[in-house]
Amino acid sequence: xxxxxxxxxxxxxxxxxxxxxxxxYDTSENNYYLFWYKQPPSRQMILVIRQEAYxxxxxxxxxxxxxxQKAAKSFSLKISDSQLGDTAxxxxxxxxxxxxxxxxxxxxxxxxxxx
Amino acid sequence: xxxxxxxxxHQVTQMGQExxxxxxxxxxxxxxYWYRQIxxxxxxxxxxxxxxxxxxxxxxxxxxxxxERPDGSNFTLxxxxTKLEDSAxxxxxxxxxxxxxxGPGTRLTVL
Numbered sequence: 001x002x003x004x005x006x007x008x009x010x011x012x013x014x015x016x017x018x019x020x021x022x023x024x025y026d027t028s029e030n031n032y033y034l035f036w037y038k039q040p041p042s043r044q045m046i047l048v049i050r051q052e053a054y055x056x057x058x059x060x061x062x063x064x065x066x067x068x069q070k071a072a073k074s075f076s077l078k079i080s081d082s083q084l085g086d087t088a089x090x091x092x093x094x095x096x097x098x099x100x101x102x103x104x105x106x107x108x109x110x111x112x113x114x115x
Numbered sequence: 116x117x118x119x120x121x122x123x124x125h126q127v128t129q130m131g132q133e134x135x136x137x138x139x140x141x142x143x144x145x146x147x148y149w150y151r152q153i154x155x156x157x158x159x160x161x162x163x164x165x166x167x168x169x170x171x172x173x174x175x176x177x178x179x180x181x182x183e184r185p186d187g188s189n190f191t192l193x194x195x196x197t198k199l200e201d202s203a204x205x206x207x208x209x210x211x212x213x214x215x216x217x218g219p220g221t222r223l224t225v226l
Contacts, residue, residue: 033213043204045158045217091158095213100163100171102148103208103215107157 002027004094006106013082014114020067021077021109023092031097034068034075039089039108048090051075053097082113117141119218121207127224131196136221138190138207147190148208148215149182151175158206164190197225 003026013019025034036048051059051068058066063083067076079086092106120139128134140147149161162172164182181193190209194201202225208215 037217042219043152043222044219045206045208047214047216050214093158097213100165101146101210101213102160102163102171103150103158104160105158 002029002094002096002104004092004104004106006090006092006109008109009107010110010112012112012114013079015082015084017082018078018080019082019111021079021090021092021111023075023077023106025073025075025092025094027073027094027096029096033095033097034066035093035095035103036064036066036075036077037091037093037105038086039091040085040087045091049077079111084113084115087111087113119207119209119216121205121218121221123221124219125222125224127226128197130199130225134194134197134223136192136194136205136207136223138192138209138218139188140190140207140209141211141216144209144211144216146170146210146215147182147184148210149192150206150208150217152204152206152220154203161192161205194223197223199225201225 005024032053034051038046049061063080089108091108093103122137147164152158162176163170179195204220206220207218
């Protein structure tokens, strides 16, 4: 069974600073995807960034980037120039390619951006 | 931009009652999912649906749960006899290629 671990239940950062959220996963599969979802207080799940396991290049979306270390099964999210609107729960998620392609989520990290 | 919609946004029901949660997927999406999030906890997979049948279900998805796509547009989750522990946020998600788009969720409160 696949598991996703987020070891930081809560983190805080000052506005305009950079913060890194950690995620590790466990799988014997070789072909999969990894995602970071943001859940603001409205509880809507919003896709932040995705990474395909076969791509060595780390994904980037504006201020959001990942550090994907396949051998270490690590997938951290870096948020640069943090904004107050980044305050949310962040969930790391894993999906095996093929089959039902369900998402397996970690427990989340609550990020607070302070003014 | 197309989006997944869910109704109702909040449902309050008595224990033992049946509830139906509705989702309207993005029109060309082929894969449909239900997830559950108990307050303060992680999002958990319930069931996936493709080609008008369940492709995978979790241990949570017992005989009290069912899904269907009755009219080719709505995707529904039915809970036949609700329990207190069914109180949670229920998310519908749909996808075409690997990327799942989530609806805003239905908050279910069982009293």
